[in-house]
Amino acid sequence: MKTVFLMTIALVAFWSPHAHAQSLKPSWSPDGKTLVFYKREQPHMLIKxxxxxxxxxxxxxxxxxxxxxxxxxxxxxxxxxxxxxxGTAGLFTVDAKTGEVTRLANIASRVMHPEESPTGGLLVFDKQMEDGNFDAHLLNLATGEIEALIGTAESEFHPSWSPDGRYIVLDTRRNNLREIIRIDVTNKSTETLRSAAVETINHPIYGPGQSLFFASGEGITRFDLYTRKETILFYADEGWSAFAPSLSPDGKKIAFSHVTKDYSRGQIMVMDIDGSGAHILHDDAN
Incomplete structure (x- = not known):
């Protein structure tokens, strides 16, 4: 029997009855000039x-x-x-200029966190299964074929590609531990990179060189893949959580979400790759 994964703050924010306006999950354009994010304005979710x-x-x-x-x-x-x-769930595309929405795939369950491979052709995303857990899946953009990435007995969240397209990192809950695992797309082998018995770790992404960035209970953390050393780059304010880091195309900056724990207010923030210069780009209070 599968163990249903405890939702991260981002998921809780989706359906919390206390959620108000929230700007969440910024992501960079390829030219580094624009951030796209979604804004939770009950009962709507808008792409901005x-x-x-x-x-x-x-x-x-x-x-x-x-x-x-x-x-x-x-x-x-x-x-x-x-x-x-x-009224139908699925994967979609939004035209970056016109906002026209096009259905990419019909999927009769909740799906989240799509990301195109660096080499093109594949889209990784989370799909909710019948038991309530989420599993990472791959969509072939040319054929429309969908397959489970590894199909483990645990929930898999926030998949993200390595720069060369060989690996996908994601967070999961296995053996009563919260873990970050790396999957070799060529042979589906897995490697556990980080385990935690208590604190939340989620939203892993690749950084420059052999490094990862992820969100933790304290803020945004850098993880060295060679030494396994961790450095907290940004400490979330008291009563707030920081999550969903996104690396700029030039590898010099990280954008991320900063949200109150009662989900009443969100901020889009950015900082340098070493954690310096953190500042607010957008505040829902303004």
């Missing part, structure tokens, strides 16, 4: 963009769709999202 040169925020989608987990395509022309359109 933030122009990093002007600070202007533009809405791409309206209240007729319910979309989240945005990630730019490799060429920047479209944004991969998940959610519901016309």
């Amino acid at each position: 963009t933030l122009d990093l040169q002007t600070g202007n925020i533009s809405g791409l989608t309206d209240n007729h769709v319910w979309l989240h987990s945005p990630k730019f395509s490799r060429d920047g022309s479209r944004i991969f999202v998940t959610g519901e359109v016309d």
Whole structure:
């Protein structure tokens, strides 16, 4: 029997009755000039963009769709999202200029966290299974074929590609531990990189060189794949949580979500790769 994974703050924020306006999960455009994110405005989820040169925020989608987990395509022309359109769940794309929504795949369950492979052709995402757990899946963008990545007996969340497209890292709960694992896409072998018995660890992404970044109970952490040394780069404010780090295309900055633990307010923040210069780009209070 599977053990249902304890939801991360990002999932809880989706369906919390106390959630108000929240700007969540920023992701960079390939040219580094724009961040895309979704804004939770009950009962809607809207896809928005933030122009990093002007600070202007533009809405791409309206209240007729319910979309989240945005990630730019490799060429920047479209944004991969998940959610519901016309009452049907699935994977979708949003035109980065016009906001036109196109269904990519019909999936009769909740899906989240899509990300295109660096080499193109594959899209990784989370899919909720019949027992309530989420498993990572791969979509072949050319054929539409969908397959389970490894199909473990535990929930798998927040899959993210290595720069060369060989590996996918994700967080999971296995053997009563929260873990970050790395999957070799070529042979589906797995390696546990980080385990924790108590604190939450989630949203792992690759950084420059042999490093990962992930969210923890304290903030945003850098993890050296060689030495396994951890360095906390950003400490979340008291009463807040930091999660969903996103690396800029030039590898010099990290954008992330900073949200109150009662889910009443969200911020989009950015910092240098060493943790310096952290500042707010957008605050829902303004």
